[in-house]
Amino acid sequence: xxxxxxxxxxxxxxxxxxxxxxxxxxxxxxxxxxxxxxxxxxxxxxxxxxxxxxxxxxxxxxxxxxxxxxxxxxxxxxxxxxxxxxxxxxxxxxxxxxxxxxxxxxxxxxxxxxxxxxxxxxxxxxxxxxxxxxxxxxxxxxxxxxxxxxxxxxxxxxxxxxxxxxxxxxxxxxxxxxxxxxxxxxxxxxxxxxxxxxxxxxxxxxxxxxxxxxxxxxxxxxxxxxxxxxxxxxxxxxxxxxxxxxxxx
Amino acid sequence: xxxxxxxxxxxxxxxxxxxxxxxxxxxxxxxxxxxxxxxxxxxxxxxxxxxxxxxxxxxxxxxxxxxxxxxxxxxxxxxxxxxxxxxxxxxxxxxxxxxxxxxxxxxxxxxxxxxxxxxxxxxxxxxxxxxxxxxxxxxxxxxxxxxxxxxxxxxxxxxxxxxxxxxxxxxxxxxxxxxxxxxxxxxxxxxxxxxxxxxxxxxxxxxxxxxxxxxxxxxxxxxxxxxxx
Amino acid sequence: xxxxxxxxxxxxxxxxxxxxxxxxxxxxxxxxxxxxxxxxxxxxxxxxxxxxxxxxxxxxxxxxxxxxxxxxxxxxxxxxxxxxxxxxxxxxxxxxxxxxxxxxxxxxxxxxxxxxxxxxxxxxxxxxxxxxxxxxxxxxxxxxxxxxxxxxxxxxxxxxxxxxxxxxxxxxxxxxxxxxxxxxxxxxxxxxxxxxxxxxxxxx
Numbered sequence: 001x002x003x004x005x006x007x008x009x010x011x012x013x014x015x016x017x018x019x020x021x022x023x024x025x026x027x028x029x030x031x032x033x034x035x036x037x038x039x040x041x042x043x044x045x046x047x048x049x050x051x052x053x054x055x056x057x058x059x060x061x062x063x064x065x066x067x068x069x070x071x072x073x074x075x076x077x078x079x080x081x082x083x084x085x086x087x088x089x090x091x092x093x094x095x096x097x098x099x100x101x102x103x104x105x106x107x108x109x110x111x112x113x114x115x116x117x118x119x120x121x122x123x124x125x126x127x128x129x130x131x132x133x134x135x136x137x138x139x140x141x142x143x144x145x146x147x148x149x150x151x152x153x154x155x156x157x158x159x160x161x162x163x164x165x166x167x168x169x170x171x172x173x174x175x176x177x178x179x180x181x182x183x184x185x186x187x188x189x190x191x192x193x194x195x196x197x198x199x200x201x202x203x204x205x206x207x208x209x210x211x212x213x214x215x216x217x218x219x220x221x222x223x224x225x226x227x228x229x230x231x232x233x234x235x236x237x238x239x240x241x242x243x244x245x246x247x248x249x
Numbered sequence: 250x251x252x253x254x255x256x257x258x259x260x261x262x263x264x265x266x267x268x269x270x271x272x273x274x275x276x277x278x279x280x281x282x283x284x285x286x287x288x289x290x291x292x293x294x295x296x297x298x299x300x301x302x303x304x305x306x307x308x309x310x311x312x313x314x315x316x317x318x319x320x321x322x323x324x325x326x327x328x329x330x331x332x333x334x335x336x337x338x339x340x341x342x343x344x345x346x347x348x349x350x351x352x353x354x355x356x357x358x359x360x361x362x363x364x365x366x367x368x369x370x371x372x373x374x375x376x377x378x379x380x381x382x383x384x385x386x387x388x389x390x391x392x393x394x395x396x397x398x399x400x401x402x403x404x405x406x407x408x409x410x411x412x413x414x415x416x417x418x419x420x421x422x423x424x425x426x427x428x429x430x431x432x433x434x435x436x437x438x439x440x441x442x443x444x445x446x447x448x449x450x451x452x453x454x455x456x457x458x459x460x461x462x463x464x465x466x467x468x469x470x471x472x473x474x475x476x477x478x
Numbered sequence: 479x480x481x482x483x484x485x486x487x488x489x490x491x492x493x494x495x496x497x498x499x500x501x502x503x504x505x506x507x508x509x510x511x512x513x514x515x516x517x518x519x520x521x522x523x524x525x526x527x528x529x530x531x532x533x534x535x536x537x538x539x540x541x542x543x544x545x546x547x548x549x550x551x552x553x554x555x556x557x558x559x560x561x562x563x564x565x566x567x568x569x570x571x572x573x574x575x576x577x578x579x580x581x582x583x584x585x586x587x588x589x590x591x592x593x594x595x596x597x598x599x600x601x602x603x604x605x606x607x608x609x610x611x612x613x614x615x616x617x618x619x620x621x622x623x624x625x626x627x628x629x630x631x632x633x634x635x636x637x638x639x640x641x642x643x644x645x646x647x648x649x650x651x652x653x654x655x656x657x658x659x660x661x662x663x664x665x666x667x668x669x670x671x672x673x674x675x676x677x678x679x680x681x682x
Contacts, residue, residue, distance in 0.1 A: 029346075381597070
């Protein structure tokens with residue numbers, strides 16, 4: 001069977017067949033695996049939120065542990081008005097559930113804050129303290145970084161944090177994922193105004209309550225962490241002010 | 250009848266023939282992808298900060314190389330010359346994407362570790378280089394050996410560089426599943442009143458190049474034939 | 479002003495070779511003489527300058543979630559980004575095939591000198607890296623995306639011509655025999671990388 005494989009017609013035919021085979025295989029794989037992948041992502045999100053408030057859980061148990069510690073989920077707009085709230089088990093298909101707000105997508109869309117809504121998790125620690133968990137998202141060196149920052153009921157002291165990234169350099173920027181980095185945030189406090197918190201590279205004073213040390217060799221990622229915390233807290237401040245005002249009344 | 254029998258035994262013998270053994274052995278030293286062929290450098294820099302990353306990367310590259318080599322070798326008589334680069338790339342990219350998607354669904358923890366590397370594996374010059382230089386012109390059997398040989402050649406350089414960088418740069422060693430383990434006693438460090446400090450340069454990518462340069466130095470000192478003019 | 483900033487950043491602050499270490503294979507192998515280095519560098523500028531804008535169009539009108547809305551409003555939820563890698567690579571590979579044909583026709587000596595590294599531009603991590611960075615950073619216009627592509631290309635060209643120039647000079651130095659050629663190049667590139675780190679974090 002001597003096919004002239006360099007014949008133009010054959011080349012076209014081969015390309016078309018290849019595109020069809022590859023396209024269908026990839027599309028099929030992606031579509032059929034999507035529900036499982038989405039479930040894994042939701043589980044991971046729950047693990048991370050719980051991690052920020054100091055609760056260690058696994059992907060398998062996340063679903064049951066989540067409603068125990070996360071009492072309420074709110075979505076607020078940039079003026080601080082509450083738009084939606086949910087509680088109890090999470091339904092991944094419920095688009096009104098603040099848990100399902102895709103903060104990463106919103107960040108990438110570069111829409112102004114006034115057009116977006118932001119999730120807020122009202123939680124209870126293992127000791128019964130009220131905690132607020134805020135999702136943060138920003139840019140590292142190679143790609144997006146994100147995480148959750150947990151504030152105590154005074155809305156000023158950081159109870160804990162958990163960060164993650166997509167493609168930061170292993171051993172450098174990727175260290176933001178390690179507890180060694182996120183543990184530094186415990187007990188630190190936000191400032192009264194922007195910059196609410198800073199990641200300092202070199203020369204940080206140990207007594208400084210409003211910062212943590214950056215990662216050696218991971219400057220850009222560390223700066224990214226500081227920037228995303230600052231930008232996000234600025235948005236949530238309106239809501240926190242309204243809470244303090246209403247409780248003062 | 251007897252000639253047919255001897256023919257078939259001849260075929261079986263060639264599985265571990267001298268030629269195939271050379272395919273396995275050469276890339277480990279004289280024909281090493283990183284130090285001689287100059288392929289696969291990009292990944293060697295970012296990945297070698299920790300040993301566990303190097304291990305995962307090496308295994309992934311090995312897997313993709315073997316499957317890629319086999320598929321291209323099987324299709325070698327059907328691929329038109331003019332689009333051969335595109336075809337090779339598409340095959341490798343599809344393999345990697347399928348592996349990534351399957352891992353994301355069934356092994357999300359491993360997938361997380363690997364997602365950093367996905368782009369790096371697809372553009373790993375070793376995979377493309379060997380497809381172009383070998384699999385396109387050889388049968389699947391030898392192609393598998395070529396893939397294994399080059400994969401291992403790539404792996405040992407990667408592992409060696411990452412061991413050096415992690416030990417001197419972080420004072421630790423890490424393995425997949427084990428995480429990073431710092432083995433130097435804490436009171437050696439200056440922060441605790443000692444004398445030792447980690448070499449932070451080692452964590453930075455340029456040092457990987459220097460370490461590979463030194464490996465080349467050692468390799469070529471022991472084998473004069475490899476020295477360039 | 480934005481264009482200037484992106485362009486200069488691509489050359490120095492975010493140099494493909496020295497900041498991101500992408501595209502090292504061809505960089506190390508083809509830098510023996512300034513002439514071949516220059517040839518390959520120009521080819522990379524061309525390929526980056528063309529593929530980044532094309533991939534930009536692909537990303538914004540086909541791949542992104544909701545990108546297909548211009549075709550039919552019903553397609554607004556379609557997300558084809560799992561095809562990103564393949565489509566970017568297909569575009570890149572086609573462009574490289576085009577460049578290969580042009581070089582073979584108009585500069586056959588260069589074609590011979592570059593050997594396997596001309597088709598390997600397609601797999602050059604810096605080209606795919608350029609497309610992926612463009613996707614990640616979401617430049618607002620095709621103009622900025624193109625300038626980014628050109629800037630990164632020029633940065634890569636600068637890096638390879640610089641190392642080639644150094645390599646030509648050190649042939650007359652007393653480099654220990656086992657380090658000659660590839661070994662010393664690795665080490666010098668490492669040193670240049672450290673030098674370029676001084677550009678990191680500069681805001682233009």
